[in-house]
Amino acid sequence: MDTQYNIEKVPEPTLRRLPWYLSVCRLLKSQGETFVSSTRLSKETNIVASQIAKDLSCVNIVGRTRVGYEIDNLLDVLEHFLGFTTVHKAFLFGAGQLGSALLNDTGLKQFGLEVVAAFDNNPKIVGHSVAGIPVYHISEIATKMRRHNVKIGILTVPIDNAQEVADRMVVWGIKAIWNFTPLRIRVPEDIVVQNTSLYAHLSLMFNRLDSMEDK
């Protein structure tokens, strides 16, 4: 696909909503549908139709009167735009509980993320592999960086190592850090950080549940 997008022009709230539309399209396609109206997309996502039209126009998708959007086209454009059709290689740092869990999640690969190696400093894990992915000692990173063209690092170490490992990742040439630790890491401005703290989400849920029950 040659279409070029000016991705800097796509606002973050739109970026956050695009995967919802993609999921609905995948679901409808699996049910044999070929077109989806903005009304249907709106019903399935709870997002108002005018917002959906605006979001999709950011990736140059325009619906057709009466029939709506062609599902195959929407899938192509969204999967491509969201980066799911390109393989992004990644290293994982910290092959403990959560790290191993992620190594076992083959869903990531379907969405464009291929973890090619993991690093740890625990002698019980180093030298073994998890879900077929080799675990090396963290001192081997330089060699492995030269072999693979890796720009993404997944950070799943304990919090007391998080900043130190993040610092080293940056030195070794990692450009984007997917931070699963509940610590807010500090990085240079040109490094991308995506925070995904399961525990922070958990506390939000507990809080909402408590306040619902107080009503």
Add this chain to the structure above:
Amino acid sequence: MDTQYNIEKVPEPTLRRLPWYLSVCRLLKSQGETFVSSTRLSKETNIVASQIAKDLSCVNIVGRTRVGYEIDNLLDVLEHFLGFTTVHKAFLFGAGQLGSALLNDTGLKQFGLEVVAAFDNNPKIVGHSVAGIPVYHISEIATKMRRHNVKIGILTVPIDNAQEVADRMVVWGIKAIWNFTPLRIRVPEDIVVQNTSLYAHLSLMFNRLDSMEDK
């Protein structure tokens, strides 16, 4: 702890920041510190000191001039407030790749979430256990709901079952759904939904990385 918080008064952005402060406190405590200044908290989290003071005052924590905040006190109040000191029982729906990964993550229990049972409809998994947690057929849910006082359901089924399973969870009495599917599920107003779509986070990271590289 008897302190009562009016949790409805704590704004969501504050709720999202509180776990960051908690992590810093845990880290500093492990390093032998007993007090933390708002300047230090600010440096570690990249949040301005005045915002930190405002956030912490929402949970009735006020710093002392010169010494700052007592770490043990901060830890107590934040862990309690964020719900990490209470055990919240949960059922997990869909013991596939991601579901099994979560069952293996013992970190969740440390943060107050105990998965007591999982449900699936795959005969290869049903009747077995994952990380010591039994996997039942989804038809057994009514019996299990009566036995356990469970209000939280973790949704890790494939997207084509997501809405159906969510509907059934609500019928069975689940009050909060932790939705890991990339689908936006529809639920009644009094049901809490916490969306944690790893794949949506992945696409945000890919996009930021691409736009960084274009610079």
